[in-house]
Each structure stands twice: as structure tokens, then as C-alpha cells.
Amino acid sequence: MSAETAASVGAAASGKAAARAGLVLTGVGYRYAGASAAALVSIDLRLEPGRVVGLVGANESGKSTLCLVVAGLAPGVIGGRLDGSVRVDGVETATMRPHELAQRCGLLFQNAATQLSNTTSTVFEEIAFGPCNLGLPAAEVVGRVWWALRTAGIEPLAPRDPARLSGGQAQLVALASVLALRPGYLVLDEPTSELDPAGTRLVAGALTRIARETGAGILVVEHKTDVLAQIADEVVVLERGAVVLSGPAAVTLADPRLVALGVEAPAAVRLERAVRASGIEWSAALAEAIE
Amino acid sequence: MIQADEEALLPAYVRRIPAGGYRSLNPLTKLTLAAVSAIVAFGVRGWTGPAVVLVVVVSSALVAGVLRRMAPFALATLPLVASILLVNTFLYPNAHDVIAVFGPLSPTWTGATAALQATLRVVAFGLSAALFALTTPIDDLLGELERRRVGRRGSFVVGSALGAIPRTVERAREVVDAQRSRGMDTEGRLWRRFRGLVPLIGPVLFGALAEVEERTMALEARAFTAPGRRTILRSLPDSGWQRAARWLLLVGSIAAVVVSLAGAVKLP
Numbered sequence: 280m281s282a283e284t285a286a287s288v289g290a291a292a293s294g295k296a297a298a299r300a301g302l303v304l305t306g307v308g309y310r311y312a313g314a315s316a317a318a319l320v321s322i323d324l325r326l327e328p329g330r331v332v333g334l335v336g337a338n339e340s341g342k343s344t345l346c347l348v349v350a351g352l353a354p355g356v357i358g359g360r361l362d363g364s365v366r367v368d369g370v371e372t373a374t375m376r377p378h379e380l381a382q383r384c385g386l387l388f389q390n391a392a393t394q395l396s397n398t399t400s401t402v403f404e405e406i407a408f409g410p411c412n413l414g415l416p417a418a419e420v421v422g423r424v425w426w427a428l429r430t431a432g433i434e435p436l437a438p439r440d441p442a443r444l445s446g447g448q449a450q451l452v453a454l455a456s457v458l459a460l461r462p463g464y465l466v467l468d469e470p471t472s473e474l475d476p477a478g479t480r481l482v483a484g485a486l487t488r489i490a491r492e493t494g495a496g497i498l499v500v501e502h503k504t505d506v507l508a509q510i511a512d513e514v515v516v517l518e519r520g521a522v523v524l525s526g527p528a529a530v531t532l533a534d535p536r537l538v539a540l541g542v543e544a545p546a547a548v549r550l551e552r553a554v555r556a557s558g559i560e561w562s563a564a565l566a567e568a569i570e
Numbered sequence: 571m572i573q574a575d576e577e578a579l580l581p582a583y584v585r586r587i588p589a590g591g592y593r594s595l596n597p598l599t600k601l602t603l604a605a606v607s608a609i610v611a612f613g614v615r616g617w618t619g620p621a622v623v624l625v626v627v628v629s630s631a632l633v634a635g636v637l638r639r640m641a642p643f644a645l646a647t648l649p650l651v652a653s654i655l656l657v658n659t660f661l662y663p664n665a666h667d668v669i670a671v672f673g674p675l676s677p678t679w680t681g682a683t684a685a686l687q688a689t690l691r692v693v694a695f696g697l698s699a700a701l702f703a704l705t706t707p708i709d710d711l712l713g714e715l716e717r718r719r720v721g722r723r724g725s726f727v728v729g730s731a732l733g734a735i736p737r738t739v740e741r742a743r744e745v746v747d748a749q750r751s752r753g754m755d756t757e758g759r760l761w762r763r764f765r766g767l768v769p770l771i772g773p774v775l776f777g778a779l780a781e782v783e784e785r786t787m788a789l790e791a792r793a794f795t796a797p798g799r800r801t802i803l804r805s806l807p808d809s810g811w812q813r814a815a816r817w818l819l820l821v822g823s824i825a826a827v828v829v830s831l832a833g834a835v836k837l838p
Contacts, residue, residue, distance in 0.1 A: 352787050378796035386791040393781050394788040398708050398726065403584050404803065409792040411801040420801055421579045438583040460793060 299368045302326040302349065302384065302464045302496055306363035309348050314359075318344040319520040321363070326464060326496040331486065333507035333528060334500045336517035337541025342500045345517065346468040349498060350386035351375060368463060378413070385457035389469035391449035394456070395441050402444075402452050403428075403437040409460045423459045430493060431455035431485050447478020451485060458489065465489070467499040471506060479503065483510050508532055508545040516540055577804065585804055588710070592634035596808040597711040598718075600702050602816040603630075606823040607698035611691045613827030618837040620690040627698045636704040643700030644693060651689050658685035713802050726794075738778055745773045 302325070309319040319341050326332050334342050347353035351372040354361050365372045367383045375383070388394055399405040406427050410420040428434045433451045436444065441452060450470055457465065467486070471479040483506050490497050490510075501507050507514055507528060514531040516524035518540050524531055531537075533548050544552075547569055555561050577585060588594050595603075611623040631637040662681030669677045712726060789795075829835055 347787070350791065352790060356787055356790050357783075376795075377790040378793040381791050381793045386787070388784055388788060390781075390784065393784040394791075396726075396789075396792075398712055400586075400707055400709055401583055403581060404709065407803060411803065412793040412796050414796065414798045414801055417577070417801055417803060418579055420803065437581065456792060 299328045299463055299494075299496075300366075301328060301368070302498070303366045304349065304363065305366075307348060307365060308362035309344060309353060310360045311344075311353075312358040312360075317520060319348065322520075322522055324498075324515060324522070326498050328463060328496045329490055329494045330512045331490050331497045331499060331510050333504075333511035333514040334498060334517065335502070335504065335507065335514060335537075335542045340517040340541070341520035342517055343468050344520070346386060346466045346498070346500060349464075350384050350466045351377065351380040352386065355380070381409070381462065382413070382460050383462055384464045384466060385460055385462035387450075387454055387457050387465065387467045387470055389472045391446065391453040391473075394453040395449065397442075399441060401437065402433070402439050402441055405441045405452060406456050406459050409456055413460070423461065427455040427459040430458055430489055432481070432488065445478065447474045447481045450474060450478065450482055454482070454485060458493075462495065464496045464498070467497065467501075469500050469502065471501065471503060479506060486510055502543075504532055504543060504545045505547075508547065516542060580803060587807065588705075588707075590634060592630050593705050594807070596806055596812050597706050597714045598808070599812045599816055600706050601711065602819055604698050604702040606819045608695050609823040610826060611694040611698070613823070614830040614837065616830075616837045617687060617690070619826075619830070620687070620694040623694040623698060624690065627694065627701050631697070631701050631704075634701070634705050636701065639704055640697055640700045643696055643703075647692050647696040650692055654688045654692065655685045658682070658688060710806055713804065714806060716800055717802055717805065719799075738774065741777055742774050745777075748773075 304322050304324040307319055307322040307324075308317050310317045322345065324332075324345075334345065336342050344353065347357065348361065348365060351365070353359055355372070355377055361373065367375075367380070370383075372380060372384075395405055396408050399408065403424055406424045407420050410423045415423070424437075425434075428437055431451050431454050433448065433455060436448060436452065439448075441449070444452060450473075454467075454470070465486075470486075471482050474482065486497055486499065487510050489495055499507070499511070511528040513526065514524075514528045515522055516531065516537065523540060524534055524536065532545050537544050543549075547566075550569060551561055551566070554565070592600075607623045607627060611620045613619065614622075628637065631640055659677045659681045660675050662678055662684060665678035665680035667679040669679055669682065830837060
């Protein structure tokens, strides 16, 4: 029964991807309440359904602020002043209420501990928290929970106590909790920053699967450029609140200006540079072997 | 409220019903018992009120199998108990039955008796709260309050805050470790331990405040402020006799306090 319900929920989720206009930021500027300088300056960005866009930049470059703006929490919940336009599938986020936005654009913070409700005894109920808030029929809630568990690849965790999970598991539960609201877009603020390599692999694998299977557009802030090299279609680099580089992931992550912008290139790119610098010829066969 | 056929869709670990004589009581019945314990322990004069509460609470804890786990809660009342004992024994107003004289201080029998009575009240209340906390999962209580449309936001904030206590304790430990690694002495004599608390307060307090902001945003991102009624996945058993008992207990405890204060019945 649960598998059937989950399958129908999954089909509905991927069906939604077909008729979506994308998440579009046009000339977006943002200033925190009481701040003298703008945190974001004239940002243009487009996130298509089913695509993964990586966001990198040095500390204080405005990455987390951009996540809050895209998800509508800034200025919607925390105040401040927004210029320009943020549209989700053609609808201006400023016109939507937080619970309406949550169903269109899900936000995952870097600290999983603050995202869990602390009021549930099992992972199943934790993931059901969002759909229950919407007052959905119980059968729909159950279907969504199974679907989110399966999509995040954590079905075996369903009976576990959310307070007794590893960092990677907790982050995946937080991700599934956001997924259960079936947003068309996901904004992830450093989802692997507190995770070890195994946890990072778990989350990266889940994101690739979610984009592919559900058609969700994913904007992910990530310092680990090796992860972005694996999962992102495009990469955007921020500096002092403005976009300074953007393009296909392979091109942007190999750009020599990246280091000066406070971003470390992926290991494969650094290795290639080191090989070339030592006078050894870099061949396609060598690159393939390293891959 | 969820229908029986819908409830069948839930996995067994979600449909769980608390087992055992005391644990299987409806959370509201247990909450009423805790409230009544507080009313009787503090409202009924003399030894009778707190003594009755203590006997009931200890017996219930035995039935529920949580008596040993209540020890930390009893210990937590120690600072308050110590101050009650000292202040009442040495500084009780208009008491002249002096036990002994220590310089400017002269403890009295009246003060000592009042101190012991107050101590019994505090311990009885502390243990009744502990019994409730140890036998009632937060989500069970929140579900029951929501089912009765009692302040969803308020009850969630309280429940979430209680659930966040382990995280705050963990954060305090991290800060202590960080202070130690920078040479702060936080062990040994009481004064040193106390001095070690000062640099702990700022990081824990500000860290907790920052977390509150992130938690608020995370809740918004999970549609917490959506209008309308929330879906409640599981309903806990309640019964006519429990509903009647709740009212009887509340009315009875208030009546006991009134009778005691009016002096209509002489209680020890």
C-alpha cells in the first residue's frame, strides 16, 4: 500500500516538472535591516527544472543571503529591503506567504540539528511534520513521506529516533523533510559542510537522484568544489554580493581566476595544472584515467 | 482527526500505543495529575499535602518503572532546597524557640519545621514533574493538545524548547572544552568551577539565540504557519473514566486547598 501511494506521489512530482518556467532572479539586490551596505547587488540568475546550479564564493560573499532571498525568507521572514524581482514559475515570491513558498521552493540549511522539529519520536513522523502542517489527508501525508524517504534513499531510517542519527543521516532526513512538501525547486546552503566524506557522498548522490527523478531545480551552495564537479550543471561565483563568474560547471571550475576569488579548484583541475606545470604532457587518456 | 482506515496506513512504529499501567494513561490525564500534585503540594497546609503527593508520585513511579531515573530531578532541586533550609532555619521571622546560638545566628525549631515542610513541597512537586516528563513523550502531549485545539504554536514552542535541551547541553560541553583547550581551569574547587561558568554563559546564550533564528526560518520552510487545522497522524486512547477522573482530580484538589485554608478540617 505504501509503495503504491509513494509511486503515485512520485509520478505527480515528476509530472509537475513539465510545465514550469524556472526560478528567475532579475536585478536582485538585498540589504539587511539596519545594514549600511547591500549584501546582494544586481544579481541575475536562472534555475531551470531538473538542473543543478552550484554557488561558490569566499566567506561573506553573499551566498547564504542569496539562499534566503531565493527561498523568500528574506525579506519575507527576516525583514530587510529587496530590489529587483524573484519569480518562481512566473509568480513573484513577494506576493506569496511563507507556507505557499515552502511548497514551491524548499530550503535546507547547513545545520541539520536546527532543522529538525525536536518534537517527534521517529524519522517517519519528522518527515510528516511539513505535510501535516498543510492539513493534508492522512493518506496523502503517508504517501509523501514514503516517497521522500525513498527519493532521499533513507527508507531504513524511517523507524529511527531523529535525535540519534549521524550528521549525514540527519542532513538526509532534513532534506527528505523539505522534499515531502514537494517543492519544484530546492535551495541548499552548504548541505555537506558538517559531514565527513561518507556523509558528503550520501548527500551528493541523493541530490543527483532528486534532480534526475523529480525534475526539481537545485541551487546548492558548496565549498567542496569536487562535489560540484560531480553534481552541478552550472556554477555561479559570487564576490561581494555580485555574480563575477558563471557558466557550465566544467568551464567555471577550471577558470584560473577562481583562486583569486577565494575558491579552491577541484582536485582534478589542480592535478592537471600541476602536471602541466611540471612539463608532462596532459592527454585525454590521462584525464580519463584520473576520472 | 484521522480515521481508523487511514490509521491502518501508518507503520506500526508510528501507531505505537504506550504500554503499562501508568504510561498508557492519556497524556492529558498525566498532565492533570502533575498539575493536581502541584496544587496539593503547595496549597494544602501542614505535612499532609506534600506527603500525600510524595506517596502517590513514588508509587506511580514504581508502577511506571522510572523511580531510579528520577534521581537527577531530585538532585536538581538541591540548590533551592539548600537555600530554603538555610533561610528558614536561621532567619524565620518572630520565632523564639532557639535550637542553638552561633554568634549572630540562632536557628529555631519553628524555622526548621517550616524549612522541612517547604523542602517536602519542593521535592514532591519536582518529582511529580519528573514523573510526567519521564512517562510522556513530547509528541504524544503535543498531539493531544492539538487534537483539542489548544494553542498549536504555544504548545509547539514549549515542546520544541524541551526537546532542544540536549542540544544546548551539548553546546555547553563544546564551549567548556574550547575554554579548557585555551587554558581555562574549569575543574577542581567549587570557586574554580563557578569562575569557569562566566565565559560559558555568553557563547551558550548567543549561540542559542542564533539557533532560534535559524529554527524559526526552518519552521517557515516547513509550512508551520500554514492556516487551517494540522493533520494529526495518531490518536492516543482516552476513555470516559479518564475524562471524569481529570475533572474530579481538578475539582477535588481545589476543594482540598479551600478546606485546608479555611481550617475546616484539622490536618497534621
